[in-house]
Amino acid sequence: MNLRIGAFGRQESAAIVLLATFFSGCFAVDSRALYENGNASYLVETVSVIQALLLFEIVIWSLRVRGGNDLSALIGRSRLKAALTIPLILALIIAAMQPLQSFLLTITQYVFVESKHATVCLYLLPCLFLLTALGAETLVRTARILLPILLLSIVAALVSGIGQYRIYRIYPIPIGEPLRIFTQAGSAEMRTVPPLLALLCIGEGTQDRLAMRSSGRIGAIAGGLLCAAALFALSMTFPYSQLKGMPTPFYRMLVEVRAENPTLRLDRAVLFLWLCGAILTSAYYLYAACVLFCKTFGVRDSRPAALCLSGIAVTLILVLYYDAETTVAILRSLYRDAWMLIAVPIPLILLNLKRRKPKCAVSV
């Protein structure tokens, strides 16, 4: 077997979950859907992280009952394993695409204005493939190394924007519509569940189920809080009527800071740091999808799958970009309904657990 999972500690796995939660939560957002009926994004993110953590705890509990270190142990030898695995792999590919799609849009609109989407996209494929092929240990250790500088850049961006924050922009706070917040949080699970789902896929590398549980909890809570804080800062920078028309609001926030303080030109430097974080997040999801695929279908080497899935992700980004109308329609439905790819198989996996018959004693 050459799945390249390796072995890593709690800090490393918490770091990758934190980064993935932040980058998915902040950059894999359909602004129109999120801000269509006002701005409760920070509440939605918080509720969604709680829902994701509950799901994670249930799976961890199932692993304890069944005995196993990762999600493939739960899927086991079920006859339905292909039907259970493929939606999860698809969900991870979509989760990998979303932040990259957002960054590509930012780069082609604000930085390399005259460049074509495909030209910039070409740079992504080797990065994604290389990281995905090198395996979990490389990914999580890189995340641990990048974490301080990425956190610093996020905090610097939020602090530098203080001059733009106006508290009146967060009103009206839609606390009178809890059902809508829960519905949006359900859709937002496509952003908050994949970091934990990917951790469950590569759980073998954490060496211990308890280590996996605590790193998942730490990463998701810290990442969720950071993401909610960033979304709250965004809510104070732009009114929701403007946010719903902004494809890349976080970069707009940095640009506004530059406009007010021309000497504080953080935008480009921070954008490229964040791009590194987004590529790492996407590679993490793609690698988790590779492992799930290899373990389920008995493939012994993760690299061909890594090349395949990286190619699929980049191709999908390009296809969705070039057919604008279809892209918008598909993305809308993905952002709205793709959570079902996770929500349907996991209860089935859990049901499968109940049906498992105890082993009969073999009489000699």
Add this chain to the structure above:
Amino acid sequence: MRRFRLILFCLALLTFGCMQSKNIDEYAYVLNVGVERGTTMPYLVTFLVSVPGGTEEIKVTNEVISAEARSFSEAYETLNAAYPSRLSFSRASLLVIGEELARNGGQTTFLDFAFGKPDLWPNLRVVVAKEPLRDVFEGWVSDADPSLRKIKTAVGDLSQASGITADAGYGMYLEAISDDRFDAMLAYAGANEYGLREDLVGNEAYPYVGGSLLVDSLLSTSTAGSAVFDGDRMVGILDGRHTMEVLMVTDAFRRGELGFTAPDGQTLRVTVYRVRAPKIRLGNGTAEVELFLEADPFEPETVPMRSEELKAFLAEQLAAELNAVFSTIQSVNSDVMGFGRFAAKRFVRVSDWERYDWKSDYRTLSVTFSVTVTLSHNPHDPEME
């Protein structure tokens, strides 16, 4: 060998950046974008362009170019084709709207270019000016400042240093016309030869407004006062003093100089500073505004009042003037003081807020202004307060 191939592959990837590259000398930089009503087409679009290079003595040349068009992109394409360099908006700093167009709200359709040219808008300050904009732009050009460095920060600096003009970025302007919580107040500029402008409040003998200042300088375009909007339509001009008073309420004021007529007829000039953010409480049909200012009189030894009297006098005068300014802008249905920002706090459902018409309540809003003044120098009491 394998490593060598890998390095070669990585180097090959880096060559993508050389494809379709363009020399920086091929560009001319648009510093100001102007739009006013056209004669044949709906819009006359004017650019103030800075061209780097030239001779050794003159490193930068500035030119004003214009085209009539139906949209921004049409004007851009026309001018780009008719100009020897490629036009870049990466250094654009001012968006100037002609007054006549602004009074009809005609700029809104034109300004829909924001998404198509996102590199254009982020650094822009929005200004309203009396047409023709070609004269206004030419008045900003001087051989003493060929790189036009001052223009890029002039509006913001003037607003911060003296409070006599409003400083609104393009983002703030878009928020004002799209969000209905407040109305836009933009800097006002004009070429000096056009004579006196009328101030909305109308109690000033010499309204301090851009284009009507009695100055003789290298730059013939001046900026002072502000254009006041109701939604996307300009409804009037406030002079420097009244602009300053509105900025005090919106917490955009830092410092400024004001003159008052003392009870004995003597003119009393003071520098006023912001102490802290104003307190605004919006009730049902009423609002209370409390301002906190510090005053520093010019020539303190000639001030004919003791400190307590002076503080009470300044507070009373400012409150009366704020009342007059509010009544005037309320009469033209303009919420430039931004009371609508506080109205949204009362709602817990977005749908209720969106159904609510703030402006209908604003027309009958009654506001009480109170001003707390401290003195930074007391003329008759030797101790500093």
